[in-house]
Amino acid sequence: MKDSYRDGIIILNEEVARGIFKLVLDGNFTGEPGQFYMLRGWNGLDPFLPRPISIADVEDGRLTLLYEVRGKGTHIISRLSVGDSLSVLGPLGNGFENLHGGRLALVSGGIGIAPLLYLAKRRESKVDLYSGFRSEPYFLDEFKPFVDEIRVSTEDGSFGHEGFVTELLSPETYDLVVSCGPMPMMEALADQCRDKTELMLSMESHMACGIGACLGCTVQTIRGMERVCKEGPVFNSREVIFHD
Numbered sequence: 216m217k218d219s220y221r222d223g224i225i226i227l228n229e230e231v232a233r234g235i236f237k238l239v240l241d242g243n244f245t246g247e248p249g250q251f252y253m254l255r256g257w258n259g260l261d262p263f264l265p266r267p268i269s270i271a272d273v274e275d276g277r278l279t280l281l282y283e284v285r286g287k288g289t290h291i292i293s294r295l296s297v298g299d300s301l302s303v304l305g306p307l308g309n310g311f312e313n314l315h316g317g318r319l320a321l322v323s324g325g326i327g328i329a330p331l332l333y334l335a336k337r338r339e340s341k342v343d344l345y346s347g348f349r350s351e352p353y354f355l356d357e358f359k360p361f362v363d364e365i366r367v368s369t370e371d372g373s374f375g376h377e378g379f380v381t382e383l384l385s386p387e388t389y390d391l392v393v394s395c396g397p398m399p400m401m402e403a404l405a406d407q408c409r410d411k412t413e414l415m416l417s418m419e420s421h422m423a424c425g426i427g428a429c430l431g432c433t434v435q436t437i438r439g440m441e442r443v444c445k446e447g448p449v450f451n452s453r454e455v456i457f458h459d
Contacts (some may be wrong), residue, residue, distance in 0.1 A: 216379035220255065220302040234284045235326065236293050238268075240301060246270045247262075247335035249310025249417055249449045252278065255302040256292040266292070267444070269330035269395070270306065270415070270419060271357075278303075281354060304354060308448050311415065316340045317390025322380060323347065323361070324396025328354050329396060330417050335361040337434055346378030347400065379403070387411040395419070398457075405452040414452035416441045418420035444446035 224241030231237050241336040246252070253265040266288045272279035284293050295301070306450040311334050321340060322345045335358055337341050343364040346355065351373050366383045367375030376383055381400065386392055386408040390392060394404050395417035418434055432443040435456040441447065 220253075222300040223295055223303045225295055225299050225301065226277070228293070228297065230293070231281075232351050235353050236279045236282055236284065237271075238282060238292070238352075240278045240280070240303065241276070241409045241435075242278070242303075243276040244273055244303075244306075245276075246273045246306035246333075246335055247310045247459070248313070249307040249312075249330055249446065250308050251330075251444075252280070252303045252305030252309065252419055254280075254292065256299075262286070262288045262291075264288070265302075265304070269448075270310075271329045271332050272336065273333065278331075281326065283326045293345075303380075308444055309446065311393060311417075311449055314391060314393070314415065318388070319343070320345060320384060320386070320389040320392045322384060322392060322394040322396070322413065324380060324394075325349065325401040327394070327396030327400075327417070327419070329368070329395070331393065332357050332361075335395065345383050347396070348374070350374075356426050381407055386414075391415070393417070401452075402457045405455070405457065416452050416455060418448045418450060418452050418455070 223242040226241050227239035229237050251267050251269045255266055256266045268280045268282050271281045293328050295433055318341045320343050324347045328346055342362045344358050344362045345366050346367045350365055350373050352374050368380040381403050389412050390416045392408055394401055400418050433440040436454045
């Protein structure tokens with residue numbers, strides 16, 4: 216982990232779907248699938264907190280991130296141009312480490328598709344992608360060289376299967392399922408995979424520091440409360456307690 220903020224130079228900041236941006240930074244970056252960076256694209260204390268963004272890819276020292284404009288911080292970042300700089304901290308967290316081989320299903324919901332690309336690129340065994348969106352799909356072309364099959368659902372039925380992405384998956388046909396997306400989707404997936412196959416979850420949470428100091432991003436596990444930014448963001452689904 217890099218323990219201090221440093222600059223990354225923007226070489227691409229492109230809207231790939233409504234409110235969804237692909238950001239590429241130059242700056243000798245490193246990282247493993249499932250890790251993330253904290254970003255600040257502004258001076259001063261407003262917004263006060265940096266934004267955690269998952270690594271979508273690292274290649275030749277260039278860092279690719281995918282983010283959704285949700286609040287003031289990401290709105291400011293979306294207005295930056297090629298040649299501007301961002302302050303970044305990372306790589307942070309524990310990613311998809313020591314995953315066993317065999318047939319792998321990647322299951323994403325919305326912007327949760329981002330950290331799954333780098334994992335797909337690094338796998339040598341068979342990989343299929345299941346992606347769910349509210350409406351307009353995005354980022355799928357990035358996966359085509361690295362996966363065998365892509366299945367898509369949209370909640371409004373505008374593309375692919377109308378409904379939820381979990382309805383497309385037969386977990387017993389895979390040796391491992393990896394997922395990132397909204398908590399209700401991952402909870403449903405955990406129920407679906409129970410007693411059928413192993414499931415790894417990349418958890419999303421509001422973060423303040425990104426280094427485990429503030430305890431602001433905890434989730435309940437069988438070991439007690441654990442920090443998404445430090446012990447995670449990747450957890451085995453058997454470890455996560457979704458209900459009290």
